[in-house]
Amino acid sequence: AQTVTQSQPEMSVQEAETVTLSCTYDTSESDYYLFWYKQPPSRQMILVIRQEAYKQQNATENRFSVNFQKAAKSFSLKISDSQLGDAAMYFCAYRTPGGGADGLTFGKGTHLIIQP
């Protein structure tokens, strides 16, 4: 079974600074997808960014980018120019493509605090 580990229960960053959230995963698959979800206090699960394992290029979405290291099974999220609205729980998630429709496997999350 796949596992996803987020080793930072909580991170704090000053507004406008850059922060990196860590995620590692364990799988025997060669093809898979990785995601970062944001969960603000409103409880919504919001997709931030996604990465296909077969793509070497790191995904980028505006201020959000990832550092995907397939050999190391690492998938970190970098948030540049942090804003107060970025404060939330961030979850790393994994899934295998096609075949069975097993859902996402989530890490335990990182609570991101933005200091004004």
Place this chain on the structure above:
Amino acid sequence: NAGVTQTPKFRVLKTGQSMTLLCAQDMNHEYMYWYRQDPGMGLRLIHYSVGEGTTAKGEVPDGYNVSRLKKQNFLLGLESAAPSQTSVYFCASSRGTTSNQPQHFGDGTRLSIL
């Protein structure tokens, strides 16, 4: 843009009572999922469905049953609620299983079992 709608948003039950959580999606998605989220944990998959009339067990299925009689609806049932089932429940749906077909989540149902 309704997306994924969960009913109810909050509920308090007594141990042993039964109830059904409803998830409805208006995006014509084939795949639907039920997760639970406990404090300090990520979401864990309870059951899922790959299409109308089909269901399958996820990581933590014990104590729950599900049904997908209509494509747009996915029901989660608790036959005899236990305090260990106190949690926030999320429903999600997706068109497929690729990264370009991500899961869309409802806003969650907070369920307390006394």
